Amino acid sequence: MAVLRRTLVRSAPITGRKGSASMALPASTKPLRADAERTVRTILEAAERVLAANPAATMEQIAEAAGVARTTVHRRFASREALITALAAWATQRFHDAVEAARPDTAPPAVALHQVTANVLRVKIGWGFAMGALPTDAPEVARVHADVLAQCERLFARARDAGLLPADADLDWARRVYYALIHEAAAQSPDTDAAMDALASRVVDTLLHGVGKPATP
Amino acid sequence: MAVLRRTLVRSAPITGRKGSASMALPASTKPLRADAERTVRTILEAAERVLAANPAATMEQIAEAAGVARTTVHRRFASREALITALAAWATQRFHDAVEAARPDTAPPAVALHQVTANVLRVKIGWGFAMGALPTDAPEVARVHADVLAQCERLFARARDAGLLPADADLDWARRVYYALIHEAAAQSPDTDAAMDALASRVVDTLLHGVGKPATP
């Protein structure tokens, strides 16, 4: 009962109770038909929207927002939990891509910092619920988060070595402040790319220099 | 189990039940017996603990954590929603007191900033759920939050005028960063008073100067 089912997306009609376990994104089973795949995405997008507004939303509300029947949601996702898990997996993939795209391990720290910020911000605005407050015990999701965490730590270490941070900086605190700032900034939901970049700049600037008056003796 | 079920945002709050409007606050009715008052506090504290760990916890879990029968919880709080509301009201009071105690309107900005931070941190650690992620439509709660917000804005304005912040600082952004930092810091849960003050110092320092290397050419 408490066992979270690994069944994320049903690729075939459900037969038994706990039988059909099809893996997450790289669906190892059968490719869905075009229309079915579209439905899955529609449902995921609706779920993000609805759950962001109300984390306790029912399957029916999600179905309604997606413009499908409730039974269809259950046909595609074995359970409510499976839907949430799939949602997390989906968003996590985007998250990972966003970080990767910034080449945080090779680009100059200052550049990477800005780029990562902007990219992650973009994802977080569209998939805030899926990324945020959900206890991801999921197998694949946790791995990606750990991976991103490691990349983040490496980036901060490089930033320190490059002189952006003091030599004795508490990198863990720095990282957490960074996360918090991104989280806060994501609430702004800028509409244009320019606003996006401006926001990212503001996050990085605040991270490095705070909001106080620079000391000018 | 689904970890994210019913928050208080039930989208369909309308049950056939007639409005059994028994107010949550100990205000207008009779003073409870010493007995009962203690149970109320015990339940509130248990609720905070349990709900912080799992926002979708059931009344039964809360009752169990409080060491009372489930029916007793229902006797003291008309409904789940009433319990949450009472919890929010209780925590909000603490919050308000914490801010007031720092005399943010009269103490020197730098002092007030540190004091407010430390005080609020203390409350937020013990009553994190009640203060945090809950859409308090409650009448009294919203008022207090608005009040604190105003105090915070005044404090930041004074800080700017005192030269702590640049003259053209975006006070709204500053305040939001401040909130975010406090929220993040509260996750640390320091045990001693010394750690408490150290954490507050760190928050204020980070707020003003960030985590970057100070420019010293």
Add this chain to the structure above:
DNA sequence: ATGACTTGCGACATTGATGTTGCAAGTATC
């Protein structure tokens, strides 16, 4: 065009949480 797949709809079973009530036994308060 044919066959396989997908969806909406209606109906059903199940479960878990909520909220009530009555009563006996225990406690505070005067």
Add this chain to the structure above:
DNA sequence: GATACTTGCAACATCAATGTCGCAAGTCAT
């Protein structure tokens, strides 16, 4: 010590959400 309150227990009643199933009608792929 009498009275009024409070609690635990056990038994209800209710209800909303989940999850299943079969079938008819529609859609996709080849």
